[in-house]
Every structure is written in structure tokens, then in C-alpha cells.
Amino acid sequence: MNILIAEDETDIRNLIKINLEDNQYKVFAAKDGLEAWEILKSQEIHLAVLDVMMPGLDGFNLLRKLRTISNIPVIFLTARMDEMDKVLGLGLGADDYLVKPFSMNELLARIGAQLRRSHEYQAQKWVDNEVIEYGALTIDKKSCTAYKDQIPLELNAKEYKLLLLLMENPERVFTKEQLYNAVWGENYYYDDNTIMVHISHLRNKIETDPQNPEYIKTIRGLGYKLHKMEV
Numbered sequence: 001m002n003i004l005i006a007e008d009e010t011d012i013r014n015l016i017k018i019n020l021e022d023n024q025y026k027v028f029a030a031k032d033g034l035e036a037w038e039i040l041k042s043q044e045i046h047l048a049v050l051d052v053m054m055p056g057l058d059g060f061n062l063l064r065k066l067r068t069i070s071n072i073p074v075i076f077l078t079a080r081m082d083e084m085d086k087v088l089g090l091g092l093g094a095d096d097y098l099v100k101p102f103s104m105n106e107l108l109a110r111i112g113a114q115l116r117r118s119h120e121y122q123a124q125k126w127v128d129n130e131v132i133e134y135g136a137l138t139i140d141k142k143s144c145t146a147y148k149d150q151i152p153l154e155l156n157a158k159e160y161k162l163l164l165l166l167m168e169n170p171e172r173v174f175t176k177e178q179l180y181n182a183v184w185g186e187n188y189y190y191d192d193n194t195i196m197v198h199i200s201h202l203r204n205k206i207e208t209d210p211q212n213p214e215y216i217k218t219i220r221g222l223g224y225k226l227h228k229m230e231v
Helices: 010-022 033-042 059-066 083-091 104-124 157-168 176-184 192-206
Strands: 002-006 026-030 047-051 074-078 096-099 131-134 137-140 145-148 216-219 223-226
Touching: 002 010, 002 033, 010 026, 010 104, 026 033, 033 047, 033 059, 047 059, 047 104, 059 074, 059 083, 074 104, 096 104, 131 157, 137 157, 145 157, 157 176, 157 192, 157 223, 176 192, 176 223, 192 216
Parallel strands: 002 026, 002 047, 047 074, 074 096
Antiparallel strands: 131 137, 137 145, 216 223
């Protein structure tokens, strides 16, 4: 998971960065709101930790701009304890608020909780029961089209049906025979190799690295499941 830290105090920024990296997060660090905004526009960020009082562009105004392009979780850090600041931040769309000085363990726990909540929401999100989203993958059932990062995927009919079945049942393990029966609609001519070939072709189209897939996971001795790996 990619985390953005926007904090003008160097010591605090570096401390958070080191602790997040120790917990296997990829960290993008910005010294002010303007630098943070450029990162948000150019990188895939899954959660942002924003200081409220920053030069150039403060945390509140950065959040206003962020919400025009993304709904990622946002945690505010601030030395200001005024209740109205909290109300304003949450009203602008922040997901959590931590007052300095803070416990690093508490910050890590809140980051983990927000990422889990966001992941669960994305995994189960339906729009009018016609659109399924899972991580960067989207299927529009009405038009029978699939996308990754909003870019259309060139899938044949069987690949589309395989992906649809897996996205409708995230984390469920399917045997090769179950996949064949569901997608081909028969079991008389079941061929183990047919499933492996189609899964391989599908991985080539949806995975960043088909040799190390993050979505379609092989469950040795059983079959396959759709799983978005968290780091």
C-alpha cells in the first residue's frame, strides 16, 4: 500500500516515514501541501496523512482539492486542539484526526484500520447492482466490459466470464472443474489445461506482473481465487 505523508516538520515527517516503511508500506513524503498535491496527481496513493498547518497549501485546502479526484482515506495530524478544527476537517471529508503529540503505535493502528475499511468497501462496492469494483478492477455487467484503472480490458467472452465469476466471489476458492462448469456450462468435456490457459491469458491482461499475480491467486492443490494482496 502507498501512503502519502504531508508534514512540514522534518523530524516528524522522517519519523513517520521510517515507521511506515518498517511496516512494509511504500511512503511518499512531502514537505508542504503543494508538493503533496503533485504527488497525489502523479502517484497511486491509498491513504494520506496530512498536517493541517503547512506552508503554500494547508491541509484543509489540500483536502478540498484531493476530494475532487479521489476518495482515499485521509488522516489529519495537527497541534491544534480546537474542536471546530476537527469539525471542519471531518466535514471536508477527512476520515480521522490525531492531535500532536501522538503515539506512533496509535497512528499505525489508525492507518491500518482505515486501509482495511477502504479495502472492504472497494471489494464489496456495487453501483445499481450493475458495476463491480475490486481494487483497480471494474466490471460493468450491463455493457459486459471490464476495466483496470478505468482503462478498458480486451477480454474474450470466456475471460470476461471467468473474471466476472471471481469478482462476484472475492476470496472464494474455485476448483478448476467448478470454473469450467460455471463458464463453459458443461463438465463432460472438462479439460484441466483449458482452465490453466485461460487463467494465464487473463493474468496477462489484468496483472502488472503475471509471474507474481496480485489478483488471481493459485491455491496449490485446489484451484484459484481472487485476492487483492495488501502490503
